[in-house]
Amino acid sequence: MNVAMHLGLLRTMLLIRRLETAWADAYFQEEIGGIPPALSTGQEAVSAGACAALEPGDYVFTTHRGQAPQVARGLDPKRIMAELYCRRTGYNKGKSYHVTDVTRGVIGMGGIVAGQVPVAGGMALAQKLGRSDRVSMAFFGDGASNEGAVHETANLAAMWTLPLILLCENNGYCVTQPVAVAVKAVSIADRAAGYGLPAAVVDGNDPLVVYDAVAAAVARARAGGGATLIEAKTVRLGGHLAHDPQSYRSKEELAAAWEQCPIKRMRERLLAEGLLTAEGYARMEAAVEGEVAAAVEFARQSPFPEPREAFDDLWA
Amino acid sequence: MFDRRLFRPGGPVPQREREWPSFRGAINEAMREEMRRDPAVFQMGEDIAGASPFGVTARLVTEFGTERVRDTPCSEVAVVGAAVGAAMGGMRPIVEFQFGDFLSVAIDQLTHQAAMLRYLTGGQVKVPIVIRLPCGGGQGAGSQHSQSLYSWFAHAPGIKVALPATSMDAKGLMKSAIRDDNPVLFFEHKALYRTRWPAPAEFRDPNHVIPFGRAAVRRIGDDLTVVATLTMVHHALAAAEALAKEGVSVEVIDPRTLVPLDTETIIQSVRKTGRLLAVDEAYLTCGIQGEVIALVTEHAFQALKVAPRRLGNPGVPVPFAPPLEDAVLPDQERITSAIRDMVSA
Known part of the structure; x- marks a missing residue:
């Protein structure tokens, strides 16, 4: 058992949660405006587990709910928060909600549902043509799974044996629509057989289970075995966007979902296994809180872009 | 009267035109030269290796193989997306559409992803892709195979648009398009494919390019x-x-x-x-x-x-x-x- 890895996964999930909570607070206190935050609350284990299975040179393509993989791949919380505060010190210089850091293999997308999936396929093609053993991973939601872009890319990935992981975060809802309304297959992963791809359905609230499934898919892709579709079943605790009161869900349903909170589950498990003490967890929380507070402070102190910068970076 | 049907295929090449390069041959030559010059350049499209529809990619597969001249399924969204991702990964893809009208199917991948990703990422990525689009009327090809839709795409920020009218320009502009670090739409009027045009000596020079933005x-x-x-x-x-x-x-x-x-x-x-x-x-x-x-x-x-x-x-x-x-x-x-x-x- 790798104790450091288990504790690291818990810490990553905690950092995602607290960073996003600070983001939501800034929105509710009207410190920032614009489109409300898309929170990964409840889904942290998917990004934490999946990104732990990747190495430098691998790429992830994110959805609109993209802060979790950014944190999980080790991006600087200061520059993530600065971007969300629309500051020029942000990774994208205040140009996008979808934080990108090419040096760490994170391409922020998601303005158009499923638009990132074909592009991830293209990066996988470049990795294959370049004779590297690097892989690409496309995050997409259960809603996006009904988009043609996903179906075409899955088919192309099978045809060309692309080193691609199609990682579906099934959080149960496409905005207000329950998954079962629009997915008539047994599962989203069940569709993989139609493309000739291997697939797995995993507990998306357990980072170790996600890690194992993604690590197996990554190993297969690195060895030239092609693409895999993984459906991580998880829970969306924070609503579609932060201002969503989720009036379309019952109190009982939400309470049951909170019982599945991946941070709660991992913490209790590590405490029970004796790998974590209450004091150790308190120290971890304090360290994370400090990191988030520093990120918020950095964002607040950072300047907005100059108006003339609106005209930069269109053309290469 | 000058009749658009003069451009229609068929009939022998007149004696005086035999030495002139054909329009489609000029595009073929430009791509061939650039694929020799730069191993990052590769092609994707339907039937481009097997039986290229208008003959523009003819024989490229013989020289470069099916890794670099890739037949695709009928999946416009995935193929344009594949070009965008591959370009971000350091490649220089050229995509052929059998009819340019079909780009409508993949308009998100072009106008939001290819064209905007550089801007949205604050200049962190570049997307050097060329999409070849047979266009134009006069062949009785029908309403969904005959349009000239460049106004749609010139309207969207981040896309360059080339419109060659002669063999010389087809070659020189294609070479510029491939070397450009931005997405380029290359519109090829179908009625021009079989036409032949006199070309100056530099037509044969693999280093000769025609810069964009010069009428x-x-x-x-x-x-x-x-x-x-x-x-x-x-x-x-x-x-x-x-x-x-x-x-x-x-x-x-x-x-x-x-x-x-x-x-x-x-x-x-x-x-x-x-x-x-x-x-x-x-x-x-x-x-x-x-x-x-x-x-x-x-x-x-x-x-x-x-x-x-x-x-x-x-x-x-x-x-x-x-x-x-x-x-x-x-x-x-x-x-x-x-x-x-x-x-x-």
């Missing part, structure tokens, strides 16, 4: 400026030739690229002639003809002797039956008639 003055004149693209360049030149016999001196400008557009050459010409006619197969409403007229009106209003005019598809689908097709597309006769009206006004 070609195809004919020098004093009385009126025609701005035309693709086959309309040749219709305009035929009209100018006929009108010269009537003592009307027409200048014909071929912008060659719409983005970037060489506004300076167009404006200078209109300052000299005082009259502007913009001709294109594009739909007139929000079309490129109106854009050219707007630019000239903003910058050289005082030079205009008569109101500028535009010719184009007035706003119906390009019809299937040739007599209907001829009723909606501009041609030499309509250009001649418009010029006569404008110089006698």
Whole structure:
């Protein structure tokens, strides 16, 4: 058992949660405006587990709910928060909600549902043509799974044996629509057989289970075995966007979902296994809180872009 | 009369044209030279390795193999997306669409992903892709295989648009397109594929490129400026030739690229002639003809002797039956008639 890895996964999930909570607070206190935050609350284990299975040179393509993989791949919380505060010190210089850091293999997308999936396929093609053993991973939601872009890319990935992981975060809802309304297959992963791809359905609230499934898919892709579709079943605790009161869900349903909170589950498990003490967890929380507070402070102190910068970076 | 059907395929190549490079052969040669020069350049498209539809990719697979000349399924979204991702990963993909109209299927991948990702990431990525789009009417190909949709894409920020009218330009502009670090749409009028055009010696020079944003003055004149693209360049030149016999001196400008557009050459010409006619197969409403007229009106209003005019598809689908097709597309006769009206006004 790798104790450091288990504790690291818990810490990553905690950092995602607290960073996003600070983001939501800034929105509710009207410190920032614009489109409300898309929170990964409840889904942290998917990004934490999946990104732990990747190495430098691998790429992830994110959805609109993209802060979790950014944190999980080790991006600087200061520059993530600065971007969300629309500051020029942000990774994208205040140009996008979808934080990108090419040096760490994170391409922020998601303005158009499923638009990132074909592009991830293209990066996988470049990795294959370049004779590297690097892989690409496309995050997409259960809603996006009904988009043609996903179906075409899955088919192309099978045809060309692309080193691609199609990682579906099934959080149960496409905005207000329950998954079962629009997915008539047994599962989203069940569709993989139609493309000739291997697939797995995993507990998306357990980072170790996600890690194992993604690590197996990554190993297969690195060895030239092609693409895999993984459906991580998880829970969306924070609503579609932060201002969503989720009036379309019952109190009982939400309470049951909170019982599945991946941070709660991992913490209790590590405490029970004796790998974590209450004091150790308190120290971890304090360290994370400090990191988030520093990120918020950095964002607040950072300047907005100059108006003339609106005209930069269109053309290469 | 100069008939658009002269461009239609079939019939032997006239003796005097045998030494001239064909339009589609010029594109083929440009791609071949660039694939030799740069191993990052590769091709994707339907049937481009097996039996390339208009013959533009003919024999490339023999030299470069199926890794670099990749047949794709009928999946426009995934293929354009694959080009975007591969370009971000350091490759330089060229994508062929069998008919340019089909790009409508993948418009998100082009206008939001390919065109915007550099901007959205604050300049962290570049997306050097070329998408080849057979376009234009006159072949009885029907409404969904005959359009000239570059106005749609010139409207979207972050996309360059090339419109070659001769073999020389097809080759030189294609080489520029492949070397460009931005997304480029390369519109190829289907009626031009089999045509042959005299080319200067530098046509054979693999280092010769034609830069974007530099218009070609195809004919020098004093009385009126025609701005035309693709086959309309040749219709305009035929009209100018006929009108010269009537003592009307027409200048014909071929912008060659719409983005970037060489506004300076167009404006200078209109300052000299005082009259502007913009001709294109594009739909007139929000079309490129109106854009050219707007630019000239903003910058050289005082030079205009008569109101500028535009010719184009007035706003119906390009019809299937040739007599209907001829009723909606501009041609030499309509250009001649418009010029006569404008110089006698």
